[in-house]
Amino acid sequence: MDNDSCRIIAIVNHKGGVGKTTTTINLGTALAKLKKKVLLIDMDPGAHATYGLGILAHRRERTVYDLMRGRAPVNEIKVEIALDQENLDLVPASIELAEAEVQLSGLPGREFLLKEALNEVHSYDYIFIDCPPSLAVLTLNAMVAAREIFIPLQTEYLAMQGLGKLLETVKIVKHRLNRDLEITGVLATRYDKRKILNREVVNRIKEHFGEKVFDVRIRENISLAESPSHGLTIFEYFPGSYGAEDYMALAKEVLNRGKNGRKEKTRSSGSAQLD
Numbered sequence: 001m002d003n004d005s006c007r008i009i010a011i012v013n014h015k016g017g018v019g020k021t022t023t024t025i026n027l028g029t030a031l032a033k034l035k036k037k038v039l040l041i042d043m044d045p046g047a048h049a050t051y052g053l054g055i056l057a058h059r060r061e062r063t064v065y066d067l068m069r070g071r072a073p074v075n076e077i078k079v080e081i082a083l084d085q086e087n088l089d090l091v092p093a094s095i096e097l098a099e100a101e102v103q104l105s106g107l108p109g110r111e112f113l114l115k116e117a118l119n120e121v122h123s124y125d126y127i128f129i130d131c132p133p134s135l136a137v138l139t140l141n142a143m144v145a146a147r148e149i150f151i152p153l154q155t156e157y158l159a160m161q162g163l164g165k166l167l168e169t170v171k172i173v174k175h176r177l178n179r180d181l182e183i184t185g186v187l188a189t190r191y192d193k194r195k196i197l198n199r200e201v202v203n204r205i206k207e208h209f210g211e212k213v214f215d216v217r218i219r220e221n222i223s224l225a226e227s228p229s230h231g232l233t234i235f236e237y238f239p240g241s242y243g244a245e246d247y248m249a250l251a252k253e254v255l256n257r258g259k260n261g262r263k264e265k266t267r268s269s270g271s272a273q274l275d
Contacts, residue, residue, distance in 0.1 A: 010146040016133035019189035024130040030251035032087035045098035054231025184261030191217040
């Protein structure tokens with residue numbers, strides 16, 4: 001793969017329910033709508049991204065596990081997601097990935113399986129990897145394959161709890177397995193600027209991560225929670241919602257920041273939720 005032309009980004013947090021899959025699906029879709037070619041990789045045994053895009057995982061003959069084992073290339077596994085533009089593909093997962101994780105843990109070089117599989121992938125501007133809520137072998141594969149990490153954090157009291165373990169894992173992976181790996185984005189989710197707690201948590205996140213925190217915050221929005229049950233992105237389910245507005249603004253901010261995660265000096269394209 002030409003790493004200079006493709007950004008490979010793992011969406012990581014070992015806590016569940018923070019918006020990893022929601023961000024993977026809707027940020028990827030927003031970038032596809034902005035005419036970027038995007039590949040989503042579902043690395044979660046729960047297959048939430050797969051089901052959230054309306055794909056029946058249990059009917060798939062080949063999944064991300066087959067990709068990692070070298071049984072089939074991306075072009076034979078990917079599913080084209082029907083949008084206005086044909087710019088979004090998905091490598092699906094299935095519940096069998098839970099058993100596969102145990103099998104993979106005994107293989108030599110197990111952390112490099114996804115990276116090696118992606119070496120043959122071309123023509124994408126962005127690859128987003130939706131990671132499971134753990135720091136086991138599947139997430140390690142995503143970290144080794146990626147050059148960037150985005151961390152979604154709920155703006156709640158316990159948002160920072162346990163984050164040290166994640167940061168320590170990233171540090172170890174960078175030192176031992178992938179020297180190119182960097183945290184380039186931290187995303188505040190389920191944000192309500194009317195709540196003092198939410199504003200205080202955002203301030204704490206900024207104190208810790210500085211400019212890596214995205215200006216755009218994903219507002220609390222029931223449509224974001226509902227859309228996966230219909231197998232639709234937020235842009236199909238409710239294009240006029242705060243969720244659609246926020247993820248489109250996030251996509252534009254991702255484009256403006258570039259690979260180093262630094263803010264441009266030009267005015268942000270963020271949305272109205274900014275304080």
